[in-house]
Amino acid sequence: MKPSPSSERIRAVDWLRGLSVLVMIQCHALVLLRPELRQSTTTKQLLRVDGLVAPAFLFSAGFALALLLVRGASQGSRGARFGRNLRRIAQVLGVATLVNWMWFPLFREPRWLVRMDILHCVGVSLLLALPVATLLASRPRVLRGTALTLALTTFFLSPLGEAVNGPWATVLNKSTGAVFPLLPWLGFTWLGTYAGAVAAEGGRAGLVRALLFLIGLGCAGWLAANPLNGLYPEHHFFVTNPSNAAERWMWVCIGLLALVALETRVAPGGAPSRARRFLETFGSSSLSAYVFHLGLLYFNVLGFSFQVAWGNRSGWGQYTLLTVALIALTYGLCRGLDLLPDASRRGMRWLSRIVRVDTGEKIADPR
Numbered sequence: 001m002k003p004s005p006s007s008e009r010i011r012a013v014d015w016l017r018g019l020s021v022l023v024m025i026q027c028h029a030l031v032l033l034r035p036e037l038r039q040s041t042t043t044k045q046l047l048r049v050d051g052l053v054a055p056a057f058l059f060s061a062g063f064a065l066a067l068l069l070v071r072g073a074s075q076g077s078r079g080a081r082f083g084r085n086l087r088r089i090a091q092v093l094g095v096a097t098l099v100n101w102m103w104f105p106l107f108r109e110p111r112w113l114v115r116m117d118i119l120h121c122v123g124v125s126l127l128l129a130l131p132v133a134t135l136l137a138s139r140p141r142v143l144r145g146t147a148l149t150l151a152l153t154t155f156f157l158s159p160l161g162e163a164v165n166g167p168w169a170t171v172l173n174k175s176t177g178a179v180f181p182l183l184p185w186l187g188f189t190w191l192g193t194y195a196g197a198v199a200a201e202g203g204r205a206g207l208v209r210a211l212l213f214l215i216g217l218g219c220a221g222w223l224a225a226n227p228l229n230g231l232y233p234e235h236h237f238f239v240t241n242p243s244n245a246a247e248r249w250m251w252v253c254i255g256l257l258a259l260v261a262l263e264t265r266v267a268p269g270g271a272p273s274r275a276r277r278f279l280e281t282f283g284s285s286s287l288s289a290y291v292f293h294l295g296l297l298y299f300n301v302l303g304f305s306f307q308v309a310w311g312n313r314s315g316w317g318q319y320t321l322l323t324v325a326l327i328a329l330t331y332g333l334c335r336g337l338d339l340l341p342d343a344s345r346r347g348m349r350w351l352s353r354i355v356r357v358d359t360g361e362k363i364a365d366p367r
Helices: 011-032 041-050 053-074 078-103 110-114 118-135 140-161 182-223 225-230 242-264 274-284 286-298 306-310 316-364
Strands: none
Touching: 011 041, 011 053, 011 242, 011 274, 011 286, 011 306, 011 316, 053 078, 053 118, 053 140, 053 182, 053 242, 078 110, 078 118, 078 286, 118 140, 118 182, 118 286, 140 182, 140 242, 182 225, 182 242, 225 242, 274 286, 274 316, 286 306, 286 316, 306 316
C-alpha cells in the first residue's frame, strides 16, 4: 500500500529561508566597506558563505512547490494548488520586473527589464518546475526521480551553456548581463523539488534521508573537481562546473539538516521564542525583505540611502553596526506590511459597526 503523504509542518525550511535573507542583507551591505577592506581575506571568507544564499532560496522554492502540490493531490485540491502557485510565481516575476525598473533606465534601454537577477531566476525556475510537479504530484516517487534527473542534467550541461548565443543566451548564461541565469541555478530548484516530493510522502524522516543522500552526492561531486573540470572545454569553474554546484548544495543540505535536527527539539504547540518569530518573519516575508533592504541600501529617498551616507567609507565596526541597523529596519517594514491586512480588517469591522449604529439611530428617530 502506498504511504499517504505526511501532513507534518516542516519549519526548518522556513528557518533556512529566513537565515538566507539575513546573509543576503549582510552580503549586499558589503558596499558600505572601504574598497581595500572588500579585498581582504575576511571579506573573501564572507563571500564563500554568501555564495550559498541563491542556492538556498532556489532549493527552498522548489521544496515548497513540490510539498504543497503533492499534499494537494492527496487531498483532491491539485488544481487549486496549481492556481495559487501560478499566482505566486506571477507575483515574484512582477516584483523582479519592478526592481529592474528601479535600477535601470528602461525607457532608453528596455532590454534590462528582463535581466535575469535572483527573483527572475526564482520565478522562471518555478514556472518550469510547476507543470512537471503538477502532472506528477499524484505519483511522488516518479516526481522525485524526475526532479533529481533534471537537476543533475542541468548541472552537467551548465558548462556547455556558456557557448550559447542569440536570444537563448539572455536566460541561459551571463553573456548578456544576467546575474543568475538558468544554468546552473535552475538545478537547485529541481533539487528542492526532489526533496519536497520525498518530504511530502515521508514527512520529516523522509526529508532527513533525502538530505543525507544529497549531502553524500554533493560530497562526491565536490571531490571530483579535477576530473569534472577536465571533462569540459574552458569555462568558468566557480560558476558553471558541476563540482562547484555540488559543493554548494552539499553545504545548503548540511545547514538544512542541522535546522531539521533543531526543529525536533522544539516542543510542538509551544509559544515561539522571540528569536524564532524574528527568523520566521524573514522566512515568510522573504520577497518583501528583498525589496525593502534594497530600497534602504541603494535607493535615494529624500536624499538618503545607506550607500549615499556610508558607502565605501566604513570600517568593520561601523559596517557591523550599519548591517544590524539595516536588518532591524527591514524587519520593521516587513512586520508593518504583515500587520496591514489585520489593521484593514479591524478598520472595516469598526466602520461597519459605526454604520450599523448610525443607521439604527436614524430608523429609531426618523426626524
